[in-house]
Amino acid sequence: MKKIALRFSIVVFIMLSIVGTSMAQQWKSYIVGVKGDTLNRVDKQDKKQGKWVVRIESLRGEPGYEEEGVFVDGRKEDTWRKYSLMGDLLAVENYKWGMKDGSNLYYSSLTGNVAIEESWLAINPDKKYDTIDVENVDDPGHFTRVIIKNEGASLKHGTWKYFDPTTGFVTKTEFYHLGKLDADPLAKAASTDSPTSVKKDAAKASSKPKEVEDFEKQNSGKKKVRVRDGATGY
Incomplete structure (x- = not known):
């Protein structure tokens, strides 16, 4: 039994040595997590790969934090979570090509409730354009293809909401279209029903046909001309 146990230990040691050697050959550096998984991997091209845990200590009055997520070829990808050094959730961010993309949530450090919900659009940094x-806010479900020049950063795009951290109610809403602050779609719709708009529509509806205008010009200054108007009793 002792010989079998010894042989088993040797086999396990050899296997771990092979795995360790293979890992060392594949990665320039890495750490082993508490669960035995490899974290914070850097490949031979000095690019961060796979799951990472990043810890930033407090410095000059600025609170530290810890964030975890995945790197692909040195760029943040998919969902990242940020925590205070006490373990409180501070943010849930989404990335594409290393840039913010989609919905990003930021939490109040006092109540733990959502304080801000941002919306971003990532532009592929590998392309000039x-x-x-882009979905039409006035016609949901319909899209327009747009060519954008790459400025090297994400664009604010979509609805931004600001919440009261205590009650959770929305206190402010902003709408962005490809980095530019846009008018509220509801306000746009309401503007079509404004008094000015109604007056314009009424004036347009009450405008006389060209034939009637020509007839009035030809008979202006003359005695009243009787015309047939469809009434009976002549």
């Missing part, structure tokens, strides 16, 4: 499909 990128073609994207």
Whole structure:
């Protein structure tokens, strides 16, 4: 039994040595997590890969934090979570090509409730120009293809909401279209029903046909001309 146990230990040691050697050959550096998984991997091209845990200590009055997520070829990808050094959730961010993309949530450090919800659009940094499909806010479900010059950063795009951290109610809403602050779609719709708009529509509806205008010009200054108007009793 002792010989079998010894042989088993040797086999396990050899296997771990092979795995360790293979890992060392594949990665320039890495750490082993508490669960035995490899974290914070850096490949031979000095690019961060796979799951990472980043810890930033407090410095000059600025609170530290810890964040975890995935790197692909040195760029943040998918969902990242940020925590205070006490373990409280501070943010849930989404990334594409290393840039913010989609919905990003930021939490109040006092109540733990959502304080801000941001909306971003990532532009492929490998292209000078990128073609994207943008949904028409006035006609949901319909998209327009737009060519955008790459400025090297994400664009604010979509609805931004600001919350009261205590009650959770929305206190402010902003709408962005490809980095530019846009008018509220509801306000746009309401503007079509404004008094000015109604007056314009009424004036347009009450405008006389060209034939009637020509007839009035030809008979202006003359005695009243009787015309048939469809009434009976002549």
